[in-house]
C-alpha cells in the first residue's frame with residue numbers, strides 16, 4: 568500500500584506512532600552520520616595543529632550554509648538550515664580544540680551573552696572580575712580567547728579595553744554587536760520601595776532619563792558589572808539592579824520594568840581577543856594604533872595615504888599617551904584586510920610620518936546587530 572493510501576486508513580494515533588518509529592530510525596542514522604562528521608573534524612583539527620592553521624574558519628562555514636540553503640525546501644527553510652548547522656559547527660570546532668573563553672563576569676553579564684553569540688555553547692566559559700583580568704587570562708594562557716566590551720552606541724568607548732589592547736600583546740580577532748535592552752530587576756520590591764539602583768556606570772548612564780523620571784530620589788550606585796548589581800539585588804530588598812533577563816533568571820529576580828534604556832537602538836560592541844595570530848582570509852577590517860608627533864598636520868599625514876588608496880577609516884579614537892602631556896595615540900579601524908597590497912603600501916608611507924604604527928588585529932565582516940536571547 569502506498570504512503571498516501573496508508574495515511575487514509577490509519578487513525579491519528581496510529582499515524583503518530585508509525586511516524587515516530589520512522590523519526591527514531593532517521594535520528595539513529597543522523598547520529599551515525601554526525602559522529603562520522605565529527606571524526607573528520609577531529610582529523611582536520613590535528614592537521615590544523617600541525618600546520619598552525621586557525622580552527623575557526625567562518626568563510627568555509629558560510630560557504631557550507633549557503634550551499635545547503637540553496638537546497639532548502641518548503642519543509643526546511645534556509646533559517647532552519649542556518650540554526651541546525653550552527654550547532655553542528657559548534658560541536659565540530661569543539662573536537663578540534665578546547666576553547667576556554669574568558670569573559671567579563673560574573674554569570675549573567677551582557678559580555679557572557681556576547682560570548683555565547685560568538686562561540687556558541689561549545690566554549691568553556693571562564694568568568695573574570697574585570698576587563699584587566701580577562702586580558703591577564705589570555706596573556707597568561709589560562710584562556711585561549713577573551714571577550715570584552717569596547718564601545719556602546721550611546722555612551723561611547725570603554726577606554727580601559729582600548730588602553731589594554733594598546734598596551735598588551737593580545738590581538739583583536741573578531742567582534743560582536745549586541746542590542747542592549749536594560750531591565751530593572753528586584754527580588755520582590757515594587758518601584759515605590761526602591762531606594763538604590765545599582766548597575767555598571769555605563770548602564771546607569773544609558774538609563775539616565777528613565778531614572779530621572781521614574782526613580783528621581785533613588786541613590787545610583789556604580790558597581791563592577793550589571794550581573795554583580797543583580798547579585799546585590801538578590802541580597803538587598805530595597806536595592807534594584809539594571810541588568811538583562813539572563814541575570815534575572817540566573818539570580819532569581821523579577822523584572823519590574825523592561826527596556827529602560829534611553830535610546831532604543833542602544834547597542835554594545837564586544838571584542839574577541841587572543842594571542843597574536845595570522846589574519847584570516849575573510850578579515851575585512853584592520854585595527855591600528857598610531858603614535859604621532861605633537862605637530863600640525865601629523866594626523867593628516869597618516870590619514871592621507873589611506874584616503875589616496877580609497878581605504879575607508881571606519882572608526883577613530885584618541886587616547887592620552889600618558890607619558891607626555893597633551894600628546895595622544897590614535898586607534899583606527901580601516902576597511903581593508905591587513906595583508907592587502909594597498910594597505911601594506913599605505914602602512915609603509917604612514918610609518919615614515921608617524922612615531923609608530925602597530926597592527927592590533929583584524930575582524931571579519933561588520934557584525935550585524937543580533938537580537939539578544941532573552942529566552
Ligand SMILES: C=C(O[C@@H]1C=C(C(=O)O)C=C[C@H]1O)C(=O)O
Pocket residue numbers: 607608611622623624625627628631655656659660663
Ligand atoms: C572542520 C573545519 O573546521 C571548522 C568547522 C567547520 C565544519 O564543521 O564544517 C568548518 C570550518 C571551521 O570553522 C574545517 O576547517 O573544515
